[in-house]
Amino acid sequence: MKDYLKLLILVGLATPILVFADAGTALKTDTVRAEPFADAKTVGNINKNDSVDILNKKGAWLQIKTKKTSGWVRLLSVKRGAATVSNNAKGVIDVASGRAGTGQVVSTTGIRGLSAEDLKAAKFNEDEMKKMESHTLSASDGQSFASAGGLNTVKLAYLKGAK
Amino acid sequence: MTKLLISLILASGLFATQTMAYDFGKVLEDAAKKKIEDVKNGGETPATATVPDKATSPAPESGTSSATTSAATAAPPPAQPEFNWKNPSKEEEIALGREITGSLLGAAPLVKDEALQKYVNQVGRWVANQSERADLPWKFGVIESTDINAFAAPGGYVLITKGLYQKLHSEAQLAGVLGHEIAHVVKKHQLKVLQKQQLLGYGAGKLSGLFGKNDKLAKKALGTGAEISARGLDKDAEFEADRMGMVLATRAGYDAYGLADVLQTIGQTNKSDSSVALLFKTHPAPDERLARLGDSVGGSLDNIKAGKTLENRLYKLN
Numbered sequence: 001m002k003d004y005l006k007l008l009i010l011v012g013l014a015t016p017i018l019v020f021a022d023a024g025t026a027l028k029t030d031t032v033r034a035e036p037f038a039d040a041k042t043v044g045n046i047n048k049n050d051s052v053d054i055l056n057k058k059g060a061w062l063q064i065k066t067k068k069t070s071g072w073v074r075l076l077s078v079k080r081g082a083a084t085v086s087n088n089a090k091g092v093i094d095v096a097s098g099r100a101g102t103g104q105v106v107s108t109t110g111i112r113g114l115s116a117e118d119l120k121a122a123k124f125n126e127d128e129m130k131k132m133e134s135h136t137l138s139a140s141d142g143q144s145f146a147s148a149g150g151l152n153t154v155k156l157a158y159l160k161g162a163k
Numbered sequence: 164m165t166k167l168l169i170s171l172i173l174a175s176g177l178f179a180t181q182t183m184a185y186d187f188g189k190v191l192e193d194a195a196k197k198k199i200e201d202v203k204n205g206g207e208t209p210a211t212a213t214v215p216d217k218a219t220s221p222a223p224e225s226g227t228s229s230a231t232t233s234a235a236t237a238a239p240p241p242a243q244p245e246f247n248w249k250n251p252s253k254e255e256e257i258a259l260g261r262e263i264t265g266s267l268l269g270a271a272p273l274v275k276d277e278a279l280q281k282y283v284n285q286v287g288r289w290v291a292n293q294s295e296r297a298d299l300p301w302k303f304g305v306i307e308s309t310d311i312n313a314f315a316a317p318g319g320y321v322l323i324t325k326g327l328y329q330k331l332h333s334e335a336q337l338a339g340v341l342g343h344e345i346a347h348v349v350k351k352h353q354l355k356v357l358q359k360q361q362l363l364g365y366g367a368g369k370l371s372g373l374f375g376k377n378d379k380l381a382k383k384a385l386g387t388g389a390e391i392s393a394r395g396l397d398k399d400a401e402f403e404a405d406r407m408g409m410v411l412a413t414r415a416g417y418d419a420y421g422l423a424d425v426l427q428t429i430g431q432t433n434k435s436d437s438s439v440a441l442l443f444k445t446h447p448a449p450d451e452r453l454a455r456l457g458d459s460v461g462g463s464l465d466n467i468k469a470g471k472t473l474e475n476r477l478y479k480l481n
Contacts, residue, residue, distance in 0.1 A: 027454040038465050059469055060420065076423055076457030079450055081431045113437055114271050114310040114324060116393035116444070122270035129265040131273055132304045132320075135284045139297055142288035149334070149473055151416030153293065156467060159406040161399070162458030 023081065024064065026050040030077040032069050036061035044069030052078055248361045256354060257300070257318030263353075264302075264320040266389035271306040274325050274480075279305055282478040286334060287321060287341045293414040294349045303341065311429060312442045314392045315344035317354040326438055329480060330428050334473035338415060339422025342408030349407065352400045353391060395445030402447070402455050409456065418470040419460075426453050 026046040033040040036058045046052060046066060056063035061072045146152075246255060273280060280303075287303035299319035308324040315321050321344040323337075331337050347353060405422065413419040430449030432439050446452070 027450060027457065038462050060464060074457065074460075075420055076453055076460060079430055079453055080427045112271065112308055114306075114308040114312060114441065115437075116441055118270045119267065119389040119393040122266045122389040124262065124265040125269040125272065126265065128268035128272045129261065132264070132268065132280075132302055135280045135304070136300055136302050137284045137288040139288065139292050142285065142292045145285040146289045146416065149471065149476055151289070151471060151473075153416055154414050154467060154470065156410055156413050156464075158410050159459040159463060161402060161406065162455055 022054045024052045024054045024062075024078045025081065026052060026073075027077055027079050030073050032064070032066075032071040032073050034071055036063070036072040040072070043071040046073060046077065054078065054080065248358050251317075251354070251358075253299070253318070256351075259354070259357065260316035260318030260320040260348075263316040263389060263391055264314075264322065267314055267316075267322055267392060268304075268306065270389055271308040271324070274305045274307050276305075276480070279328075279478050279480065283323065283328075283337070283341070286337050287345070290338050290342050290411050290415045290417075291319070291345050293411045294345055296349050299348070301345075309438055310441060311432065311438050313340055313344050315347040315353065316392075317348065317351065317357075319348055321345065321348070325480070327425075331425065331477060332474060333418070333421065333424075334477045335412065335417040335421035335471065336425050337421070337477065338412040338417045339408055339420075340425055342411040342415075343404045343422055344408070345411060346404040346407035347396070347400070350400070350403060352396050352404070356394070356396065357391060393441065393445070398447045402452065405452055405456050406459050409460070413464070413467065413470060416470050418472045419464050419467065421472070423453060423456060426456075 026048055029045060029047050031042050032044040032046060034043050035041070044066075046064070046069075050066055052064040052066050054062055054064055055070075057075070058072075060075045062075055062078055063072050064070065064078065251259070283303045283305055284301075288301055291297060291299070291301040296319070301319040301321070303321045303323075305328050306322050306324055309326040310324050311327045311330060313321070313323040313327055321341060323340060323344075327340065328337075331340070405426075409419060409422050412421055426449045429439065429442070430453070434443060447455075
């Protein structure tokens with residue numbers, strides 16, 4: 001009973017962290033600009049792990065606000081979600097959502113995961129393989145599908161790995 | 164009653180997986196050793212095989228490692244057409260991929276929805292067309308699993324779980340995910356792992372006959388096939404597949420950030436959630452992947468015309 005109370009209190013504490021849907025965290029140091037363009041005026045910068053509020057998205061840019069500055073940064077410099085929730089709180093959330101002890105989830109709903117063990121024990125299934133093969137499309141099938149969706153190819157070289 | 168029993172068995176299986184998470188490397192090593200023993204038990208002389216942790220590729224013929232030596236002294240290979248591990252043909256690559264994918268399908272069958280399967284093949288085929296291996300007979304499928312994951316096998320086989328598919332909000336995101344898997348095939352990431360393993364652990368000659376009548380030995384040596392998918396690739400292969408996948412989807416006319424969107428979503432999934440257990444074990448953290456992708460992209464997409472997201476064309480699952 002005591003534990004149950006403790007759990008409720010902890011859940012209460014943990015919840016506010018999760019309600020800010022537009023909270024973000026800087027993944028690295030980057031320039032904050034006045035407009036969503038690479039050559040727009042610099043208005044400040046963000047550092048790795050800074051908390052940011054995500055206000056808007058435009059193309060490859062996010063409009064953000066931090067304690068120190070506000071403006072636009074590149075989309076890939078910010079991750080959605082607040083900085084790491086502590087392990088304790090995470091565990092509590094798991095209990096509260098019925099995720100702790102994965103067995104529960106399996107036994108109540110009959111859903112199936114795909115663990116390393118499952119893969120190791122797997123046996124070749126010829127029927128399913130044949131089914132998969134029956135859906136094989138040609139290059140021109142792909143082209144027709146793209147045209148139907150108004151997709152046009154773009155010339156772009158592969159990217160180099162960052163140092 | 165039967166249902167309950169099955170649930171219990173499944174539950175215990177999952178529990179075992181969780182415990183394993185703490186020493187995954189050891190488990191893999193054991194699995195590799197076991198496989199070698201399996202092969203040896205198939206009529207070979209017993210030997211003390213050691214699996215090197217970091218596989219550096221020695222010249223296959225030189226027989227420098229103890230494993231290779233013991234393999235060389237074992238019974239002579241049966242007289243069958245040999246599987247060319249050093250330089251597999253396209254057909255051999257496809258045969259290998261079929262073996263692996265068929266096993267994956269044994270663990271989780273295709274979702275029984277013809278329209279869905281056709282749709283992922285359409286998107287996948289179009290993205291694959293943008294790669295330098297458009298000649299492969301690309302095959303895509305959505306499998307019945309609540310896990311969040313996707314798999315690729317040599318020769319152009321790509322599977323995505325229903326759990327991951329249900330996290331998607333647009334066709335561009337699907338294209339990004341498939342692009343990542345297509346990149347693994349194009350760069351032969353899985354094939355290289357298998358080659359290394361075969362050349363080091365078993366000796367190339369022992370895997371003859373993948374196409375022969377007695378292909379049992381080859382099958383045994385491959386393990387269950389799907390096992391390779393549980394092992395994961397090195398981090399750099401994953402980062403490379405992210406970069407290439409993003410470019411392939413962009414070339415196909417999609418919004419360049421579909422894959423990044425999905426990585427954001429995965430990053431928000433609770434790390435202790437069992438649905439991402441295998442994914443997180445076999446891939447670098449989503450944050451790291453996003454940051455690396457950002458470093459590589461820099462301003463290189465600034466002059467690319469914005470691609471399409473096609474939210475409305477994403478096939479909705481019932």
